[in-house]
Amino acid sequence: MELKAPQDSSIIPRQWYNIIPDLPEKLPPPILPNGAVAGPEVLEAIFPRELVRQEVSNERFVKIPDEILQLYAQAGRPTPLIRAKNLEKALKTNARIFFKYEGVLPAGSHKFNTAVAQAYYNMREGVERLCTETGAGQWGSALSLAGSLFGIKIRVYMVRASYLQKPLRRILMETYGAEVYPSPSSVTRVGRKYLEENPDHPGSLGIAISEAIEDVLSSRGTAKYSLGSVLNHVILHQTVIGLETLKQLESIGVGVEDVSYVVGCVGGGSNFAGLSYPFIHYKLMGKTNTVFIAVEPKAVPSMTKGEYRYDYGDSAGLTPLLKMHTLGHNYVPPPIHAGGLRYHGVAPTLSVLLKNRVVTPVAYSQREVFEAGVLFAGTQGIVPAPESAHAVRAVIDIARKYARGKEKPVIVFNLSGHGLLDLAGYSEYLNGSLQDT
Structure with a gap:
């Protein structure tokens, strides 16, 4: 392992990034069953007023309160940006692989x-x-x-x-x-x-x-x-990940235009969006050619097989309807170990990006994911959460394409959490009893 970027509290951004004003088309609003737009007053029945304001905001940047900045710093932000040199060596790739490690935060993840x-x-x-x-x-x-x-x-x-x-x-x-x-x-x-x-x-x-x-x-x-995911205000808060990553890459001489791939796993979309949206900002401005890879389980293929339509965010139909890629709110996924990726839909903002082909979705089986997790643990020393191991799987497949030739692409991915409380899943993989879905 090699830490390639400084952990300097000045790197923590003072504002969150809101992608809504930069989307390639207007974000469809949440609606009620009768088709009427669900206004802020509907959301205020279950959320505090300030979070509702952030949910519908068209401001590109939203100030982070000082109290939250202090907690971010105390918790370990900025989180490390690490070059995965041992993984690169194992894959015999020319690619430069960097991961943003959110597992160092309290409770072990980006959440x-x-x-x-x-x-x-x-x-x-x-x-x-x-x-x-x-x-x-x-x-x-x-x-x-x-x-x-x-x-x-x-x-x-x-x-x-x-x-x-x-x-x-x-x-x-x-x-x-x-x-x-x-x-x-x-x-x-x-x-x-x-x-x-x-x-x-x-x-x-x-x-x-x-x-x-x-x-x-x-x-x-x-x-x-x-x-914990899906809605705009949640994704807004997570953009601290990507904003930090941009500064950390710059500090080691890697500009945003040098980044070839940005990769993250997707359940509702918060950790993928948290890393990728600040990079997508430059893509939408026409300044980069970065490829964005969103990874999901084959068992819950909301991006790769879901329909883009209005659907409830919950099974009982208590929420307003959101326009998103969905498998249907009554879908009951199989009990895979990547429990954080077992949601029937994805964030409306991410759905717009998928529709406009700004983001490319891919899906993997459980066995493929745990195989990648074991390889990453053996080379980098960190056991990734099963959710994060989906991103690792995609990164491995991308990197292997660059075993020959002179191209040296930069791959950045979000290692959104550690898997030290998920070892039962690794045990099933190692002893051969893991159900492949």
């Missing part, structure tokens, strides 16, 4: 970036409790910590398949003070409905979102909802 921002704005408006969903548990862990930092109670509905696969994630959330329920649960009407249909229901992010929103709507204003 901390938006968790502290959302908790801060909720605290400012006097919110006492937040409800959320989580897949693999990275988002739930990050929000649980943020709630502890700001004195807000956290309730997490964790997809049942991951709740059973990853008990250490649940313990981490509870250590931070959160309540954690397997979803579908017996706590909500929505959860009880799905359990009655199937007592062994594996759950889905769509169902867990429905449970969290029902909880908020029945709280009579004492709770708000917090989301």
Whole structure:
């Protein structure tokens, strides 16, 4: 391993980047079932006013409050940008591979970036409790910590398949003070409905979102909802990743025009967008020819096989409808280990970029992903989360194309979290019992 960029707090950006004004076409608004546009007042029923303002903002840059900047710095931002020289050597490639390592953050993933921002704005408006969903548990862990930092109670509905696969994630959330329920649960009407249909229901992010929103709507204003991906304000907060990366690359003599590929995994889209959107800004301005690769599991192929249409963000239809690439809000994905990528749709902003072919989607099976994760761990020393290992798989395939010739492309990817709480999945791969989906 070789650290190639300085960890200097001056690198932390003072503003988040909002891609909405730069999109190649106008972002379709959220709508109600009757076709009417869902205005800010609809969103304010479950989100604090400032986050709703960010959700609909057309400002290209949004100031990061000083309190959040301080927490970013205390948590370890800027996160390391590392050149994967050992991986390059193993692949015998001419490519230069850099990864932004978000796994050094508290709770082990990039989710901390938006968790502290959302908790801060909720605290400012006097919110006492937040409800959320989580897949693999990275988002739930990050929000649980943020709630502890700001004195807000956290309730997490964790997809049942991951709740059973990853008990250490649940313990981490509870250590931070959160309540954690397997979803579908017996706590909500929505959860009880799905359990009655199937007592062994594996759950889905769509169902867990429905449970969290029902909880908020029945709280009579004492709770708000917090989301870990998909919506604009969430993606906005994550752009700290890409903005830092641009500065770190520049500090070692690599300009934005030198970057050939930017790669990230996609569930709802937050970690891919967090790295790529600041780079896509230059692509949309016509200043670069960078190729953007968004990676998903074959088991949940929302980008590669989903339809681009309006759909609910949750299984019970409690949210407004969003125009996005979707497999349908009733889709129940198989219980793959990459629980954070088991969402039926993707971010509306990312969907616009997919439609306009600014971003190229690819999909891999579980076995391909864990094979890449093991190779990366053996060369770079970091065990990637199963979600992040999707990006590693794509990077490996790209890099192998440059084993001959004189081209030396620069590949940048987001290693969005570590897999030290996901070793059960690696164990299944290593002992040959992993189900390939």
